[in-house]
Amino acid sequence: MAELVPSVFGANIAQIGESLKVLEENGIKMLHVDMMDGSFVPNIAFGPDQIKMMKMTTSLQFDVHMMVYDPDRYIPRLVEAGAHMITVHAEAGPHLHRSIQLIKSYGVRAGVVLNPGTPVHVLDCVLDDIDVILLMTVDPGLGGQRFFESSLQKIRQTKKYIGNRPIEIEVDGGINDDIAAKCIEAGANLIVVGSYLFNGDIKKNLTTLKETIQKEGNA
Ligand code: DX5
Ligand code: ZN
Numbered sequence: 001m002a003e004l005v006p007s008v009f010g011a012n013i014a015q016i017g018e019s020l021k022v023l024e025e026n027g028i029k030m031l032h033v034d035m036m037d038g039s040f041v042p043n044i045a046f047g048p049d050q051i052k053m054m055k056m057t058t059s060l061q062f063d064v065h066m067m068v069y070d071p072d073r074y075i076p077r078l079v080e081a082g083a084h085m086i087t088v089h090a091e092a093g094p095h096l097h098r099s100i101q102l103i104k105s106y107g108v109r110a111g112v113v114l115n116p117g118t119p120v121h122v123l124d125c126v127l128d129d130i131d132v133i134l135l136m137t138v139d140p141g142l143g144g145q146r147f148f149e150s151s152l153q154k155i156r157q158t159k160k161y162i163g164n165r166p167i168e169i170e171v172d173g174g175i176n177d178d179i180a181a182k183c184i185e186a187g188a189n190l191i192v193v194g195s196y197l198f199n200g201d202i203k204k205n206l207t208t209l210k211e212t213i214q215k216e217g218n219a
Pocket of ligand 2: 007032033034065172192
């Protein structure tokens with residue numbers, strides 16, 4: 001089953017409370033929350049305190065995507081804030097294994113994010129430790145970018161690579177209706193959508209996206 005995971009980075013910050021309510025009322029279970037340090041990526045977004053505040057206003061589960069160097073510094077505070085799943089970039093430092101173990105030590109789901117230029121085989125030594133692989137389908141740090149078509153091949157490759165392990169494949173960046181369908185067909189099941197969902201009529205966009213994702217996910 002495929003699932004739509006809205007990225008709150010694409011929402012209007014002045015209306016976040018209302019937007020989260022609309023998502024909850026329309027059957028969304030998980031929210032993608034980007035954390036950016038202005039160094040690993042050329043942008044700054046949600047820190048542990050803002051994430052904690054957001055979490056207090058909603059029952060949505062939080063999928064925290066850490067685009068930061070030295071992620072271990074923040075993992076305990078993200079857990080305390082109520083994160084349901086935490087993903088760290090394979091490119092963010094030398095201690096990927098340690099970061100995964102740290103997340104798991106709190107009983108939180110752990111995942112690894114791969115930039116478009118990072119090959120899937122960097123996960124060889126941690127594949128049995130992770131719950132999710134997040135494939136970036138744009139270079140991270142900005143919303144509203146164009147989806148890299150080459151990502152579809154990478155999704156297929158990842159699907160084969162994980163074999164029968166219970167690992168989810170999440171995709172993030174430049175996703176709209178049509179692209180969501182293609183990603184699911186290629187093997188992705190957690191579909192992150194930012195600007196395409198939050199620009200314009202959220203309810204309307206949500207309905208079409210959910211329809212596509214459900215249809216394709218059951219195909
Ligand atoms: C980008 C972030 C995404 C972003 C996606 O680096 O990781 O989660 O919000 O936004 P769109 O869907 O607009 O590409
Ligand atoms: Zn993200």
